[in-house]
Amino acid sequence: MSISIDQSKCIGCGKCHDVCPGTLIKINENKKAFIKYPKDCWGCTSCIKECPVHAISFFLGEDIGGKGSKVHTEKVNGLVRWIVEFPDGSVKTIDIDPKESNKY
């Protein structure tokens, strides 16, 4: 799995760069974040959770069953909302109450 960064949304705050446990994300001359080593991503989602403008999403590589969907997460009214965009344009959202997140 790896991540992709939507540079049109990125505001260049550098938070994703700071938290990546592999220091894989860099900021370019135009103050936009990009992942320099996409194959080295561990898939920890730290950068996705940190991005204030939801510019980062993750996807599964084809070698582990990926079919082209993109996933990101947002905080909505205290809930963690996961948004899955499928390649056919359809979208699925799943809301998780952080307080309830570990009851399963």
Add this chain to the structure above:
Amino acid sequence: MKIERLKTDLLIIGGGTAGCYAAITAAQNASQETVGLKILIVEKANVKRSGCLAAGVNALNAYITEGRTPKDYVEYAKKDADGIVREDLLYTISEKFNDVTAHLEKLGLVILKDKNGKYVTRGNRNIKINGENIKPILADAVKKLPNVTVLNHVNIFDFSVHNNKIDGAFGFGIENDTFYAIEARAVIIATGGAAGLYRPNNPGFSRHKMWYPPFNTGAGYAMGIRHGAEMTTFEMRFIALRCKDTIAPTGTLAQGVGAKQVNALGDVYETKYGISTSERVYGTVVENLEGRGPCYLRTVGITPAQEESLLKAYLNMAPSQTIRWLENETPSKANVEIEGTEPYIVGGHTASGYWVDTKRATTIQGLFAAGDVAGGAPQKYVTGALAEGEIAAKSAAEYIESLSALRQAQGPDVQFKVAEPAEATIKEEEIANHVAEIEKFLSNEKGPQTTENLEEAMQTVMDSYAGGIKTSYRYSENQLNQAKKEIEIIEKLTDNLNATDLQEVMYIYELKERLTVCKSVIAHLAARHETRWHSFAENLDYPEKDDINFRKYVNSRLENGEIKIILRELTAEGQRNYEHQH
């Protein structure tokens, strides 16, 4: 490259679970003499989200639940490792599990409670937490300590050791073009275990979708090995049984919806092979070898409500599994395939690592080890890493005090207080040598070999000849000999590698670290002439357990460039203290 000299009292290498907690302990438990103890954490990433806890965890796997005792935990870990553990180490962490948990809760960790205010347990030894932010909580606590400095994005690649006594370390900033020579009076090594030694399940685009953090490359092991530290039990590798491809944990499926482990024929096989950690992996391996694979967790037929809860549970802890379900078939329609990962060396799950005494002192004077880098105490997990961080910090502070007491006894002219920086121990020449080595990589011509290709070559060798996935984790002496030969050839090629910046230089050092660890793993696998743990160390020349000759620790030490194996007697039943014999 800028060159910076730093001085500190206590240097902590690796700001992960154990490293952060060591800093918190050392800063808060300062005695009169060590008030003002200067502490420096050096972390290759950023302490906010580095190491094992980057993604968060949803349970504390090691806790003494009501009605249980630390002794029960020791017995459990000992049984799971079939005897090859250090009881003194297990006791000293087990007795602290609950205290460090209470401290984490005070720092802000949410631990689930039932109606009566009691922690919600999962089984006999686990408690459930909302631990997505466990690492930021630790990092925040460190940030508040006035006498602790954190250097983020600095990779440590060598110790400074003179006459078997550590006095600092060498590192470089991967983004600020700076070389660091750090002098310290005591050092705690807390760099975690080693991933990436073996070819992973999916070596292509998703090569880093592994269980253990691919950024923990065994630096702590390698630096210690090269400076002659004694190491233990590297042959007890850890292999995780996981959801195929996503490497997501299986426990939630098994415990949450009662999914049984079944083979392709639909037969439940999990009870056939035993329930120890290694036997669970082995059972799946044998079912596959004997033609009854693939193996699954049986989820077909779960209710829509159960499926919904699973989708959420995995989004919360391993989101790639949920996406895999949504992109393919959901668990009510298709069973979830399981597989073993490639082997890792990790002292928090099995017993590989530094050979330490009860105080977590290594055999290098002034160097203490904590967490996954320290050996002898498997099933350590988060709370064990915290406990060892605490123990190592107290021991290091004590050691620093003893150094100043010694100085004071030697007369007034050399007297100095702990708060004063250490005397210069690192020579200019030593700095120049290290800098020259780095600059060589930056100036080497781009040759036919790349770091990436050599890493793959190393993983392929380990996979084929040192019991990787390819051979279903089995190996023979002849294969290990071949592995040794080929790893040594690859090692020679690393000197010609080229790097364009310090991050790439770090990748070269990571490769060198892994190669050093590989050689020790091979030597240890070859030395244990028995099969005590299926899959973890499956020796085809000695397929049986040999209690007469191998109820022993297999230890090793590098002497004149050769790995010397030392077989040591097990600590006695209930033994609470172990000291190094110097």
